[in-house]
Amino acid sequence: MRLQVLIAVLTLAGVCDATHLSSARLSQVYDKMNSFAKYSWENGTKAQAILEWTYPDLSVFSTASSSNPFPASLSSNQIPQIVDIARTTMNNRPATNASGIMGGSPLLEDGAAADPASLGGAILLANVSTGNAAVKNVGYGDAARMEVAYLLYGVPRSNTGAISHRTEQAQYWSDFTFMVPPFLATYAGFSNNQTYLQIAYDQCRLYRDRLRRPMSSGALWAHIQGGTGNLDPGLWATGNGWAAYGMLRVMATIQKSQWAGQMGSQRGDLASWVGEIMDGCKGYVTPNGLLRNYVNDTSSFEETSASALIAATGLRLSTLGVTDSYVPMALNLLSSASRYVSNSTGVLEQVVDPLDWSKQGQDSPEGQSFMIMAYAAHGDWDRAGRKGATGVDGDGLGGYTSGAVARWGAGMGATAVAALVAGLAVLA
Ligand SMILES: *[C@@H]1O[C@H](CO)[C@@H](O)[C@H](O)[C@H]1NC(C)=O
Ligand SMILES: *[C@@H]1O[C@H](CO)[C@@H](O)[C@H](O)[C@H]1NC(C)=O
Ligand SMILES: *[C@@H]1O[C@H](CO)[C@@H](O)[C@H](O)[C@H]1NC(C)=O
Ligand SMILES: *[C@@H]1O[C@H](CO)[C@@H](O)[C@H](O)[C@H]1NC(C)=O
Ligand SMILES: *[C@@H]1O[C@H](CO)[C@@H](O)[C@H](O)[C@H]1NC(C)=O
Numbered sequence: 001m002r003l004q005v006l007i008a009v010l011t012l013a014g015v016c017d018a019t020h021l022s023s024a025r026l027s028q029v030y031d032k033m034n035s036f037a038k039y040s041w042e043n044g045t046k047a048q049a050i051l052e053w054t055y056p057d058l059s060v061f062s063t064a065s066s067s068n069p070f071p072a073s074l075s076s077n078q079i080p081q082i083v084d085i086a087r088t089t090m091n092n093r094p095a096t097n098a099s100g101i102m103g104g105s106p107l108l109e110d111g112a113a114a115d116p117a118s119l120g121g122a123i124l125l126a127n128v129s130t131g132n133a134a135v136k137n138v139g140y141g142d143a144a145r146m147e148v149a150y151l152l153y154g155v156p157r158s159n160t161g162a163i164s165h166r167t168e169q170a171q172y173w174s175d176f177t178f179m180v181p182p183f184l185a186t187y188a189g190f191s192n193n194q195t196y197l198q199i200a201y202d203q204c205r206l207y208r209d210r211l212r213r214p215m216s217s218g219a220l221w222a223h224i225q226g227g228t229g230n231l232d233p234g235l236w237a238t239g240n241g242w243a244a245y246g247m248l249r250v251m252a253t254i255q256k257s258q259w260a261g262q263m264g265s266q267r268g269d270l271a272s273w274v275g276e277i278m279d280g281c282k283g284y285v286t287p288n289g290l291l292r293n294y295v296n297d298t299s300s301f302e303e304t305s306a307s308a309l310i311a312a313t314g315l316r317l318s319t320l321g322v323t324d325s326y327v328p329m330a331l332n333l334l335s336s337a338s339r340y341v342s343n344s345t346g347v348l349e350q351v352v353d354p355l356d357w358s359k360q361g362q363d364s365p366e367g368q369s370f371m372i373m374a375y376a377a378h379g380d381w382d383r384a385g386r387k388g389a390t391g392v393d394g395d396g397l398g399g400y401t402s403g404a405v406a407r408w409g410a411g412m413g414a415t416a417v418a419a420l421v422a423g424l425a426v427l428a
């Protein structure tokens with residue numbers, strides 16, 4: 001009897017620590033990502049997550065020597081999930097405006113000049129996979145080219161040359177860094193033109209110059225600055241995730257490109273700018289293992305979607321061979337965010353409302369994608385030999401769980417253990 005109770009206590013302790021989502025749960029997370037995504041940037045973020053999870057050899061994060069993110073050809077059914085998103089985008093695309101400046105035309109009509117560009121990478125891959133097939137009389141490759149011309153010549157600029165996040169005025173949003181520079185960098189790879197890679201780097205630099213706020217360690221980015229109306233000087237967690245992950249994608253694109261050797265200093269800058277945000281976050285991870293919606297504001301709620309994106313960044317810094325020093329923080333964040341995935345639906349809970357950055361929402365399409373990116377990164381990190389996992393048990397996520405049960409388990413653990421110990425005392 002006593003032995004059985006002891007086994008129960010030990011088993012419970014194991015369950016409390018387990019936060020690695022099972023593959024069945026991750027399929028639910030993926031399905032919800034697919035069904036929730038609706039707006040341009042949500043579809044673009046989803047395309048990126050699908051690339052990393054389902055077609056990893058086409059992602060700039062792949063470390064396989066055989067991988068090529070800028071293939072000259074792909075068979076027509078090789079990337080159906082990406083072509084699906086690209087086709088939907090082309091069907092929603094406004095008719096080409098022949099009078100657009102320098103032949104520019106956005107992929108989608110959107111008040112955010114930057115957001116449709118998040119779909120550009122999917123469009124370029126669909127171009128290769130379909131042989132520049134036409135949708136509504138416009139070829140995928142032509143649509144990508146017009147999107148680039150729109151960004152370069154049609155969108156307002158700041159006095160330093162930063163391309164605006166918005167269509168109506170020059171304004172900096174940290175979100176831009178994920179939407180535009182990675183697309184321009186990818187376009188460089190597909191068009192064999194280094195100029196676009198340099199522009200991608202320059203735009204990251206200009207956005208950092210304007211939004212960066214030094215912290216006691218590292219720095220964090222303000223959310224929205226410049227222009228009028230809608231300003232948000234706060235250090236929004238998701239905005240810092242957009243910035244860090246966007247710059248990391250540009251860095252990885254340089255690394256994968258034919259110009260990796262020539263662009264060492266740009267690579268180094270981007271890596272250090274990503275590291276600076278990771279350092280900025282480090283001091284603000286809560287005892288519960290999450291980042292707050294506004295990172296340095298203790299009255300702000302603990303937010304899981306940005307926590308997942310920063311976790312993905314930390315693990316990718318390791319798999320890309322930049323540094324392992326953010327691995328423990330990343331594992332802590334991912335393990336904590338995993339406890340907020342509903343064990344019945346696969347929905348990531350306690351997320352910021354994607355349409356109102358000041359409020360907590362019910363669910364988040366981008367949050368679902370961030371979890372997939374983080375687990376894709378974790379899988380690669382695990383297979384690469386779990387570098388930097390000092391003081392971390394196993395895979396850093398404590399084995400497998402079916403979902404939110406672990407959160408309740410952790411919360412109730414002390415009570416349950418006390419009850420079992422009491423039971424043991426009675427039996428003894
Ligand atoms: C995003 O994708 C969904 C289908 O998954 C589609 O219904 C929606 O129109 C797309 N949004 C845009 C802006 O193209
Ligand atoms: C076409 O583009 C021009 C230049 O950007 C703009 O002034 C005009 O309003 C656009 N026309 C339509 C019908 O969208
Ligand atoms: C689109 O694909 C065609 C080949 O099918 C290629 O010639 C063209 O360069 C591609 N366009 C872009 C922008 O990559
Ligand atoms: C590369 O792109 C830039 C910017 O559009 C253009 O000015 C230049 O001519 C292109 N270079 C080549 C070799 O096509
Ligand atoms: C957070 O950091 C910013 C930038 O340094 C600062 O302006 C702000 O007052 C800080 N907020 C809190 C709540 O400490």
Ligand SMILES: *[C@@H]1O[C@H](CO)[C@@H](O)[C@H](O)[C@H]1NC(C)=O
Pocket residue numbers: 343344402404405408
């Ligand atoms: C989800 O968690 C609840 C609460 O711990 C538990 O009762 C339930 O059995 C779990 N459901 C599944 C499908 O794992």
